[in-house]
Amino acid sequence: MGHINSIEINRFRGIKQLEITDFSNINLIVGDNNSGKTTFLEAIQFLFAKTQIGSIKKIINQRSVLSPDRNSFFVSFIKLFDIDQSADQLEFDIYAESSNGTLRFQLSGQEKNISGDEALQLSALSPREKLQYKRSSAFLPETAKVFIGRIASQTNKKIAEQNIRCTSMDTGLPGVAMKKEVQYIPSFGHMRYDLLQNIVDNPEYKKLTIDILRQFDSEIADICYTKADDGTYLETIITQNGSSMPFSVYGDGIKKILYILNKMFASSDSILLIDEIETGLHKKYYDTLFPVVFALANKLNVQLFIATHSNEVIDAILKYGDYENETEKKDPIKVITLKKIKSPDSNAINVVARNVTGKYVYDNKKVFEFEVRL
Amino acid sequence: MMTELVLVEGVSDVLLISYFLQNVYGWKHENSNVIGITENDAYEHIESLAKEDSQLILCGVGGNGKFASFVEKHRVNTMLIEKDIASLMIVTDRDEDTDGKIARRIKKALGSLTIRGGQWLSNDITDSFGQSKTINTYLLVIPADENGALERVIINALKDIPEEAELIKEVSTFINSLKAEIVPELYQTNKSDKATIGTFFSIKNPQNAMRSFVTFISKIDWSSSESLRQLFLPFQYLGAEKPEAEGILNEK
Numbered sequence: 002m003g004h005i006n007s008i009e010i011n012r013f014r015g016i017k018q019l020e021i022t023d024f025s026n027i028n029l030i031v032g033d034n035n036s037g038k039t040t041f042l043e044a045i046q047f048l049f050a051k052t053q054i055g056s057i058k059k060i061i062n063q064r065s066v067l068s069p070d071r072n073s074f075f076v077s078f079i080k081l082f083d084i085d086q087s088a089d090q091l092e093f094d095i096y097a098e099s100s101n102g103t104l105r106f107q108l109s110g111q112e113k114n115i116s117g118d119e120a121l122q123l124s125a126l127s128p129r130e131k132l133q134y135k136r137s138s139a140f141l142p143e144t145a146k147v148f149i150g151r152i153a154s155q156t157n158k159k160i161a162e163q164n165i166r167c168t169s170m171d172t173g174l175p176g177v178a179m180k181k182e183v184q185y186i187p188s189f190g191h192m193r194y195d196l197l198q199n200i201v202d203n204p205e206y207k208k209l210t211i212d213i214l215r216q217f218d219s220e221i222a223d224i225c226y227t228k229a230d231d232g233t234y235l236e237t238i239i240t241q242n243g244s245s246m247p248f249s250v251y252g253d254g255i256k257k258i259l260y261i262l263n264k265m266f267a268s269s270d271s272i273l274l275i276d277e278i279e280t281g282l283h284k285k286y287y288d289t290l291f292p293v294v295f296a297l298a299n300k301l302n303v304q305l306f307i308a309t310h311s312n313e314v315i316d317a318i319l320k321y322g323d324y325e326n327e328t329e330k331k332d333p334i335k336v337i338t339l340k341k342i343k344s345p346d347s348n349a350i351n352v353v354a355r356n357v358t359g360k361y362v363y364d365n366k367k368v369f370e371f372e373v374r375l
Numbered sequence: 376m377m378t379e380l381v382l383v384e385g386v387s388d389v390l391l392i393s394y395f396l397q398n399v400y401g402w403k404h405e406n407s408n409v410i411g412i413t414e415n416d417a418y419e420h421i422e423s424l425a426k427e428d429s430q431l432i433l434c435g436v437g438g439n440g441k442f443a444s445f446v447e448k449h450r451v452n453t454m455l456i457e458k459d460i461a462s463l464m465i466v467t468d469r470d471e472d473t474d475g476k477i478a479r480r481i482k483k484a485l486g487s488l489t490i491r492g493g494q495w496l497s498n499d500i501t502d503s504f505g506q507s508k509t510i511n512t513y514l515l516v517i518p519a520d521e522n523g524a525l526e527r528v529i530i531n532a533l534k535d536i537p538e539e540a541e542l543i544k545e546v547s548t549f550i551n552s553l554k555a556e557i558v559p560e561l562y563q564t565n566k567s568d569k570a571t572i573g574t575f576f577s578i579k580n581p582q583n584a585m586r587s588f589v590t591f592i593s594k595i596d597w598s599s600s601e602s603l604r605q606l607f608l609p610f611q612y613l614g615a616e617k618p619e620a621e622g623i624l625n626e627k
Contacts, residue, residue, distance in 0.1 A: 338504075340504055342504070342506065353504040353505060353506060354504065355502075355503040355504045357503060364450065365450060365453055365454075365457065368412070368448070368449050368450050368454075369410050369411045369412050369449065369450065369454050369458070370409070370410060370411025370458075371411075371457060
C-alpha cells in the first residue's frame with residue numbers, strides 16, 4: 002500500500018511553501034495555466050525517486066515528452082529550484098505522510114561557473130564521448146556550469162543519501178526507472194504508444210480492457226501485438242470481422258483510454274498521476290470512462306491524482322460522488338485548486354491551495370458560479 | 376472589480392432601491408451577475424446593476440423573515456468566502472424592533488460575520504486558500520427612526536415630493552377616517568400604511584389600479600424625496616471605498 006495522506010513542498014519550482022493534507026482516493030488537481038498542477042504531480046513523483054541524477058532526469062523529461070530537444074537537461078534541472086534562491090545555496094524539499102510512513106526527497110547543492118574544459122572532465126560523458134568532444138573542440142563551449150550537491154531520500158525509516166554532480170554538458174544521462182509506487186500519465190503520453198505492456202499478458206486485465214473498449218467501439222474484438230512485414234511488432238486491434246488494425250489508424254480517444262488502463266494496471270496498490278486527463282478524449286466519453294476508471298482504481302487500490310483544465314471533466318467526475326443521494330460514506334473525491342499569489346510584503350510569487358470535498362464543490366456549483374479552476 | 380451584495384426583503388424593496396441606485400447613484404441595469412446567483416422560487420427577485428467596473432447584486436429574499444433561509448439555500452456565507460465580494464449590505468424593515476435586536480437576528484444567519492445597524496463594519500476573514508480578505512457589512516433598518524416597514528418609507532418620501540405631497544396627505548386623512556367605524560383593522564400601522572400606499576397609487580394611476588406595485592414605481596420621481604435621500608445615504612458607498620468603522624472589528 003503506498004497512498005499518500007499529505008504533502009509538504011518547499012522551494013520546488015514556483016512553489017515556495019505548500020502544504021496539503023487529507024488526500025482522498027480520487028484527487029482532482031485544478032487551477033489556471035501555470036498554477037503549478039504539473040509541478041505538484043512532479044513533486045509526488047520525487048517522493049518515490051531514487052537518489053540518482055538519472056531518476057531526476059526521468060521526471061524532468063516528462064515535460065518534453067514530444068519535444069525533439071533533449072539538450073536542455075541542465076537548464077531544466079536548475080529550474081527545479083525556486084527561482085529566488087541564490088545559486089550557491091540551492092535546495093528543495095518534498096515531504097509526505099503515506100500509508101507506508103514518511104516519504105521525503107531533498108536535493109541541495111550549488112551551481113558554479115566553470116570552463117568548458119573543466120565541465121567536460123567533470124561530465125558523465127564516456128571517455129569516448131569526451132575524446133570526440135576534444136577532437137571537435139570548436140564545439141566545446143568556453144564557459145559551462147556545474148551543479149554539485151546531494152540527494153537525500155527517506156522511505157519510512159530507511160534513509161538514503163548520495164552526492165551528485167552534473168554539468169551543462171551532460172545530455173545523455175540515462176533515466177532510471179521509478180519505484181513501483183507511482184505511475185505518471187503525461188497529457189500527450191498516449192501518442193508514444195506502448196499501450197499494452199501491462200495488459201496483454203494478464204488474461205483478466207485483457208478481458209476487462211476489451212469489455213471497456215467495446216463500450217466505445219463495439220467492433221473491437223481483441224487487442225494484441227502483431228508482427229509487421231519489417232519484423233517489428235505493432236500494437237493492434239482485431240475487429241469483429243477479423244481485420245488487424247494497428248493503433249495508428251485509431252483516433253486519440255481509444256489510445257488515451259488504453260493508456261490510462263495500461264498504467265492503471267501497473268499502479269495496483271499504489272498511485273497513478275494523470276496530467277490533463279481530457280487531452281485526446283471527447284467529452285461524450287467522460288460519463289462512460291470515468292466510472293470505469295474509478296471502479297477499477299477502487300478494485301486495484303490505486304490512489305488517483307488527476308489534473309484537469311476542463312469543467313466538463315470536473316462535472317463528470319463529481320457525478321461519481323452521487324451527491325444527490327445523501328449517504329454516510331466518506332466522500333471519495335477531493336478537489337484541490339492551485340493558485341499563484343503574490344505576497345503583499347515581498348511581491349514574491351507562491352502557490353497556495355484550496356482543498357475541499359467533491360460534495361462541497363457540487364453543492365456550491367448548484368447555487369452559484371463556483372469556479373474551481375480559477 | 377468590486378462586487379457588492381445587497382439583500383433586501385421583497386420585490387418592492389428591490390424595485391425601489393434599484394430605482395434609487397440607478398437614478399441617484401448612477402448604477403445601470405445588467406442582465407447577469409458575476410456571482411451566478413439566480414432566483415430559487417417565484418418569491419425571490421434578483422437584479423444586477425453595474426457602475427464603472429463594479430457590480431451590485433440586489434437580492435429580494437422573498438419577504439419578511441426569509442433572510443436566514445435565503446442565506447442557507449444560496450450558501451451566501453460560502454459565497455462570501457469563495458467569491459470576490461467586497462461587501463454585504465442587508466436592508467430590512469424595522470417593524471417594531473430595535474436595531475440591536477434586528478442585528479442579532481440577522482447575525483445568527485451570517486455565521487462569523489458581524490453586522491451592525493447604521494455602521495459599516497470591516498470583517499477580516501480567511502478564504503479557503505488560507506488567505507486573508509475583508510468583507511464590509513452594513514445593516515440598514517428602515518424606516519430609520521420610527522416603527523414600520525417599506526410602506527412607511529414610501530409614504531414619508533411621497534410627503535416630501537412637492538408634486539405628490541398634497542395627494543398623499545389627502546389619502547392619509549381618508550384612510551385615518553375609516554379606522555374608527557368602518558375598518559378598525561387599519562389601526563394596525565402596517566395595514567394602514569399598505570392601504571395608504573395602495574389607495575395613493577390607484578388614484579395616481581387609475582388605469583393600473585389592479586396591478587402590482589411594480590407598475591407604480593417608475594411613475595414617481597423618488598430622487599426628489601429628501602427623506603429617501605437621507606435614508607439611502609449608505610448606498611453612496613456601494614462600489615466605492617467604505618468609511619472606516621468606528622473601532623468595531625470582528626466583534627463576536
